[in-house]
Amino acid sequence: MATTGGAGRPEKRKAITRAATTVFGREGYVRASMDAIAAEAGVSKRTVYNHFADKETLFLSVALRSAAELTERLGELMAKHLDRMVDPRRGLVDFAVERADAVLAAGEHGALGRAIRAEVANIPADVLEAWLEAGPAAAQRDLAERFAALAERGLLAVVDAELAAEQFTLLTFHGVAERSFWGALPVAGEEVERIAAAGVDAFLRIHGGPAAAVK
Amino acid sequence: MATTGGAGRPEKRKAITRAATTVFGREGYVRASMDAIAAEAGVSKRTVYNHFADKETLFLSVALRSAAELTERLGELMAKHLDRMVDPRRGLVDFAVERADAVLAAGEHGALGRAIRAEVANIPADVLEAWLEAGPAAAQRDLAERFAALAERGLLAVVDAELAAEQFTLLTFHGVAERSFWGALPVAGEEVERIAAAGVDAFLRIHGGPAAAVK
DNA sequence: GTCTATAGCGAGATAGAC
DNA sequence: GTCTATCTCGCTATAGAC
16 A cells, blocks of 8 residues: 655565564564564665555555465465365365465464454454455455356355355364464464364265265 | 452452453553553552553453353353254354354454454463363353254254364354454344354254254 | 664653652 | 653654765
């Protein structure tokens, strides 16, 4: 959102956004200080204010960027596991595990998502809408399209792809997200796999095609 | 957790915890000021520090209390809707709707839960454990016991009651919690009912007994 | 002309003395 | 219940260095 102008070397700007991402992710919006971000970026505080009008602008800028990056990463994971899927259970479980890792791994995008969720009451409605559209909503639409394609191929018995995508995410991801407080606390890999497997089993009982019948 | 001592009139203490609950819930931990809490309680700041050693102690104290109260309230809702249940779908949907209201209604316990989730990285592990035990974990165990009893009565076909309770919560509650950012943003009542109904339908496909077969 | 370094302002916080 | 010491914050201003 609205930088201060075109001023400044682009490599400095990149260092600032990188630093802001890690510091906001680690400390949250209120605790993070512009001093700490400048120090982490290895630039002077004045340079930070040369590139971004104020703290809020910087935060929303990196939050939007992080959401878009995560959406892209999740799209890659879907392509890898779902597009050429043969065994529904295996493909879905593998995707669920890798998604949980991608979103919740320490120091990654999940930390900024947690900061956004903590600040939601203080974020302008239109900016929050933009974040949702670049992040969670977009990823959810991607997944729904993939599920519709899988139904086309007879691998899932999905009638409402949006609903199926929502329920898949709830059953295989949100349990882990809640346990780890969106990545703030570590969750054992085998726990992630256990939840993913149980979630996929349940999902297939709701939306599984004949080829994916569950005992 | 560890107050400063037995000093002070109990009605003042109650006013302080009430005020702290609303202010922490409204502003979050970092933004909330001890001045604002003292003003909201109608006492002097000195009185606040007479009852609670510092800001963190006060916060954790009211967070624990709120979690326990919410667990009790949820237990009442379960008793009301599940113990004498006749129609599984109706009972489960009604419970899901009232639970979402109880947890996420503006200014209620959900606000403090949101504050806790935002501060999770800065909360001592043992205190966080205590909060989980008094709140979410206890409520989840209650629900599992109820589900086991319903299976006993033939109203559900549940084999793993803990898993069923977890999946019920995911399917009927977490979608609403996520949409409203744990109560920070309003969600229309009909949206809550729609999600609850779809979640219960899915749940009954996984765990429904013969009496609750879904088309 | 963009950067660094530093100093400082005004506001608001915790915490505690009186 | 007031009042204040001390700290840190976001942000600005003033220097000079590459």
